[in-house]
Amino acid sequence: MRIGELSERTGTSRRLLRYYEEQGLIVSQRSPNGYRHYDERFVDRVLQIRGLLDAGLPTRIIKQILPCLDKPRVIHFPDATPEMLATLELERDRMTERIECLIRNRDAVSAYLDTVRTNRRPEVAA
Amino acid sequence: MRIGELSERTGTSRRLLRYYEEQGLIVSQRSPNGYRHYDERFVDRVLQIRGLLDAGLPTRIIKQILPCLDKPRVIHFPDATPEMLATLELERDRMTERIECLIRNRDAVSAYLDTVRTNRRPEVAA
DNA sequence: TCGAACGATCACACGTATGTCAGGGGTCAA
DNA sequence: TTGACCCCTGACATACGTGTGATCGTTCGA
Numbered sequence: 001m002r003i004g005e006l007s008e009r010t011g012t013s014r015r016l017l018r019y020y021e022e023q024g025l026i027v028s029q030r031s032p033n034g035y036r037h038y039d040e041r042f043v044d045r046v047l048q049i050r051g052l053l054d055a056g057l058p059t060r061i062i063k064q065i066l067p068c069l070d071k072p073r074v075i076h077f078p079d080a081t082p083e084m085l086a087t088l089e090l091e092r093d094r095m096t097e098r099i100e101c102l103i104r105n106r107d108a109v110s111a112y113l114d115t116v117r118t119n120r121r122p123e124v125a126a
Numbered sequence: 127m128r129i130g131e132l133s134e135r136t137g138t139s140r141r142l143l144r145y146y147e148e149q150g151l152i153v154s155q156r157s158p159n160g161y162r163h164y165d166e167r168f169v170d171r172v173l174q175i176r177g178l179l180d181a182g183l184p185t186r187i188i189k190q191i192l193p194c195l196d197k198p199r200v201i202h203f204p205d206a207t208p209e210m211l212a213t214l215e216l217e218r219d220r221m222t223e224r225i226e227c228l229i230r231n232r233d234a235v236s237a238y239l240d241t242v243r244t245n246r247r248p249e250v251a252a
Numbered sequence: 253t254c255g256a257a258c259g260a261t262c263a264c265a266c267g268t269a270t271g272t273c274a275g276g277g278g279t280c281a282a
Numbered sequence: 283t284t285g286a287c288c289c290c291t292g293a294c295a296t297a298c299g300t301g302t303g304a305t306c307g308t309t310c311g312a
Contacts, residue, residue, distance in 0.1 A: 002258080002259075003258090003259070003260095004257090004258065004259080013300075013301080014258095014259085015300070015301070015302085016299080016300065016301095018260090018261090019299075019300075033259080033260090033307080033308055033309090034259075034260060034261095034307085034308090035258085035259055035260080035308080036259080036260090048227075048231070051223075051224075051227035051231075052227065052228075052231060053182075053299075054182055054223075054224060054227070055181065055182050055224045055227055055228050056179075056180055056181050056182030056183075056224075057182075058297095058298075058299090059298080059299085065231060065234075065235050068234055068235050068237075068238035068239075069231065069234045069235075069238075080242050085239065085242065085243075088235055088238070088239055089239060091235065092232055092235045092236055092239065095228050095231065095232040095235070096232060097177075097180075098177075098180060098181045098228055099225055099228045099229055099232065101174075101177035101178065101180070101181055102178075102181050102221050102224055102225045102228070103225055105174070105177075105178060105191060105195065105221065106218055106221040106222060106225065108191075108194055108195045109191050109194050109195075109214055109217065109218045109221070110218055111194075112194035112195075112214070113194075113211065113214055113215060113218065116206050116211065128288080128289075129288090129289075130287095130288065130289080139270080139271075140289085141270070141271065141272085142269080142270065142271095144290090144291090145269075145270075159277080159278055159279090159289080159290090160277085160278090160289075160290055160291095161278080161288085161289055161290080162289085162290090179269075184267095184268070184269090185268080185269085
């Protein structure tokens with residue numbers, strides 16, 4: 001598919017798809033006329049990128065963890081340098097912290113909503 | 127405490143503390159000379175703000191959910207308008223999505239790291 | 253063959269979180 | 283009183299994700 005279809009299927013502007021490519025998050029095939037072409041896998045890939053961006057990870061980090069998520073469980077041992085593994089561990093821990101922070105606060109918001117709804121007293125003006 | 131101590135205890139620059147105040151995330155007492163003063167509660171409050179920012183929430187949203195997290199379980203019913211409750215529900219759901227996305231990807235990174243470490247073969251050059 | 257619809261690149265702009273610096277005042281101990 | 287150190291405000295700068303527009307080439311159906 002070309003960029004327009006990928007854009008529609010992922011709800012992501014063409015501009016951003018080109019930006020993600022520029023940042024090395026996705027790679028496209030080019031036809032002779034220069035048009036970008038993508039296969040089905042890119043739909044999930046782009047949605048994954050958007051989710052991670054929305055969760056606060058910068059493209060620089062996303063670029064590093066994406067190779068871990070490729071479907072074929074083929075691990076590229078050669079390019080798994082100790083430094084890269086350390087970086088991944090660090091990012092994994094940072095993601096865990098984010099998760100815990102989000103859970104804490106989401107639960108607090110939930111508790112608040114529950115309390116408000118339970119104690120709803122329409123007869124009280126103020 | 128004054129802004130310098132709060133800054134040190136939260137690892138947050140003075141500049142940012144003032145910015146958070148400007149955005150309505152925190153409120154300070156002022157002494158006659160204009161200095162900001164904070165009590166102990168602000169240490170946790172600031173750390174919470176930083177966690178949420180790091181998790182990808184903008185100050186606009188953080189400002190809305192912070193009142194839900196105040197220690198005294200005093201719910202301010204009067205200012206809990208239906209619109210605000212709807213907004214909170216929406217944000218709660220968005221936080222849940224973020225959490226799920228982060229967990230999925232964190233687990234994938236973990237699995238990658240486990241695989242690499244398990245299959246470590248120091249004798250293989252390439 | 254023309255025009256609509258799509259693609260490409262490039263440049264400028266914006267919002268947000270953050271850094272940094274300038275210019276000025278307050279506090280306090282030597 | 284001077285100097286070190288804290289605070290204030292305001293302005294400018296930067297990185298990053300994203301929008302928008304200009305200008306141009308490609309494709310394809312009417």
